[in-house]
Amino acid sequence: MAREPLSVVVTTFNNVDTLGACLDSVRFADEIVVLDSGSTDGTRELASAKGARVHEQPFAGYSAQKQAAIDLATHRWVLLLDSDEALPAAAADAVARALDTPAVAGFVLLRREWVFWRWQPRRARLNHYVRLFDRSRARMSGHEVHESVVVDGPVRRLDAVLDHYGERDIAGRVDKANRYSSLQVRDRRTRRPSFLKARMVVYPTVAFLRYYLWRGHWRGGWAGFVAARVHAFYAFLKYAKLYERERSGGQRDIVGGAERGDE
Structure with a gap:
């Protein structure tokens, strides 16, 4: 057949x-x-x-x-x-x-x-x-x-x-973290995570440990360490931008960095 x-x-x-x-x-x-x-x-x-x-x-x-x-x-x-x-x-x-x-x-x-x-x-x-x-x-x-x-x-x-092949350099990965975190805020227009300030403080560390240790990127030397740090920064940006929107009374939608990137 x-x-x-x-x-x-x-x-x-x-x-x-x-x-x-x-x-x-x-x-x-x-x-x-x-x-x-x-x-x-x-x-x-x-x-x-x-x-x-x-x-x-x-x-x-x-x-x-x-x-x-x-x-x-x-x-x-x-x-x-x-x-x-x-x-x-x-x-x-x-x-x-x-x-x-x-x-x-x-x-x-x-x-x-x-x-x-x-x-x-x-x-x-x-x-x-x-x-x-x-x-x-x-x-x-x-x-x-x-x-x-x-x-x-x-x-x-x-x-x-x-x-x-993804991002070939650190700058590209940081740019993507900025863009994607803005899009995450758009996805959560009608949903406010609980304990937002606590998440902004705690979750970046959790995200780093999950990526670096649990997912095994510690085996990748300094490349794995840097990638884990950028991943933690992305986790921080998501909640920081949600907090920014909340403090602005919802009047300022997060658009910076949310433009189309490479497909």
Whole structure:
């Protein structure tokens, strides 16, 4: 029996530096759909040269933009990638095999992170996300940030690891922390966390220890330490910005740093 045809879906904005490796890693797919939001660096031209079907629309937010890209796919089964991710050969084989007889509605893939100047250590915990799914039974969560695929049906973990190149330097990671913390405040327009000031004091330390010790990034030397510190700063910013909004009486919505970044 032939495998289910596959659409690979990628959203982009000025990602010419990483998109080529991403698209090269999924050449086995039956189609590649790229939805761009106004790139000026040759991203769309590169995607076309790599054989992708390229569309363009203004950025609608991370979740909505990805849903729009998914809706452009021709096939029922979709592999959703970020433009700075790539499938190693073993992961590509695992994805292709999974589509031979997909008895579930979606598959979870693990993701290995590039941390500044090195890959995360082998025994550090890997992030995991639903990325391969039957789009007739799935949708994006709708969150402003940390958006995810919500699947109506059983999900199984696939023996496949994505490579994520992410932020190549500390400045990029700090910029992302600032942008994402602002988007987290937008997500919580109608929800005020309890003990907000206590969270602002305590939670950054909890976030650091969880990332550095529990998730095992202490094995990554100084790269892991710096990443854990930035993660703690992100945790602080979320609650500090919520407190700022509260002190302003809700009159000042948090917008600084919330603009679109690289997809």
